[in-house]
Amino acid sequence: MLSSLWKKKVSLIVGIDIGSHSVKAVLLNQGNDGYILEALLEETMPRGAVIDREIQDIEAVGNVIAKIRKKITSSVTHAAAVSGQTVITKIIYMDVNLSEQELASQIEIEADSLIPYPLDEVSLDFESLDVNESDPSKINVLLSAARTESVEARVSALESGGFQTKVIDVESYAISRPYDLILSQLPDDAENKIVAMVDIGSVMTLFSVTEAGQHIYSRDQIFGGEQYTRSIVSYYNKTFEEAEFAKVSNDLPPNYTFEVLAPFHTVLVQQIRRAIQMFLTSSGKDKVDYLVISGGTASVEGVENLLTEELGIHTVIANPFKEMKKSDNIDMDKLESIAPKFMVAAGLALRSFSSWHI
Incomplete structure (x- = not known):
């Protein structure tokens, strides 16, 4: 039973988001004035080790997690992960x-x-x-x-990497848990409104909705930043790795805006519009009041303004660490740009301070 992992109150937990391109880890602490960001780490995943959020090579994933383990304070040995696609x-x-x-x-x-x-x-x-x-x-x-089998694969990978598994969570709840952390980025009335949180990973997008802070809906769809990467591969005759680097570093020809960025923007808007429509149809709600975008694809140029203008919904790029104190080892120059991709890991790290799974 997952209850053996979920219900026990634990001390500090490292939130570990196992993705197809990388493993992301967050360690939070709590002071008198709120949360403290103690560690924020990312290690590249070998291609094929994780496919569609399912672990294919436990040993390879464990090796990546072990790199993170070496960089995390030795006093924290507990970890949390999400349970996979199914x-x-x-x-x-x-x-x-x-x-x-x-x-x-x-x-x-x-x-x-x-x-x-x-x-x-x-x-x-x-x-x-x-x-x-x-x-x-x-x-x-x-x-x-x-x-x-999906739960056990994650437990095995975490333990292979040197952690004790204390929480196996549901991804839609992990995404929703940092809701309070991003409220300060939204207008004052957001606390009582319908907020859609859209986490766009490399191959999958998770659309999760909260109303007055309560999770009410979630849906997965096959779409992600890898589509953008593959367009760069196709147009500019690069390897996949070269295209990923070019995407992150903005090292692309001047005409990339028309050749790859604009078409990707069009598909991105279509995907999110469709997800919103499915939510409205199934829930009977009239509208989504605000959009919060996270995941690696949130850093693609122009996403925030694009969605605000095309969908008519006030959109922000998530930074769950914005109001937190940060430890001295956090690279403040990079934090703003990389924070959105750590939304799931942040939600998992917050399990340190809650005894139940939501």
């Missing part, structure tokens, strides 16, 4: 009078009809949320299920 979350309704043990037994019975996999292939966990408004005799319960 995760199912559902809100179910249970009798409000059930004890925790009775709830666990009943949920396993319910899960058999809700989860489209044999129960012996999945890891389950649940959390009691609040009393159902429509029926006070029921309580809303969040059920989470992940493929056990």
Whole structure:
């Protein structure tokens, strides 16, 4: 059961985001005046070690994590990661009078009809949320299920890299958890509005929505910055690695704006517009009030203004560390530009200060 990893209160946890291009790690501490950014690290992942958020080579991933382990203070050995691509979350309704043990037994019975996999292939966990408004005799319960092989691969990779796994989280909740950290970047009324958080990775985009700070919706879609990289490869006859470097360093010909950037901008707007429309249709909401963009692709030139103008939604690029104190080893010159790609890792690191999974 994932509960053995999720429910135990722990000390400081390193949030480790295992991606297809790199592993990103964040370590947070807490002082009297708020959070302190203690460490922010990224190590390149060998190509093919992680595909579509699933680990293909545990040893290779473990070796990358070990590089991070050597740079993190030795007193912190606990780590958190997300569970991978195949995760199912559902809100179910249970009798409000059930004890925790009775709830666990009943949920396993319910899960058999809700989860489209044999129960012996999945890891389950649940959390009691609040009393159902429509029926006070029921309580809303969040059920989470992940493929056990995916969970075990991450546990093995973290342990191979020198960490003890204390949390395996759901990515959409990890993205939503730093919500309070980015509120200062949004207008004053955002606290009670509908905010869509869009994390654009190399091959996958996670669209997660909060309303008044509560997570209400999430959806994955296959789209990411690798599309932009492959356009650079195609137009300028570069290797994939050369194209990645050129993209990050802006070392591109003057005409790249028309040849690769504008077409990518067009597709990016289409993808986010489609995600918003699917959310509005399924939720019955009228609009999204604000957009928060994170992930490596957030640093692509012009994204913030593009989405604000094309979608008519006030958009900001996420910096979860903006209001934090920073330790002396943080490179302040680089932090602003790289902060958006650490959104998931920051959400995982925040698990140091919460005993439940949301």
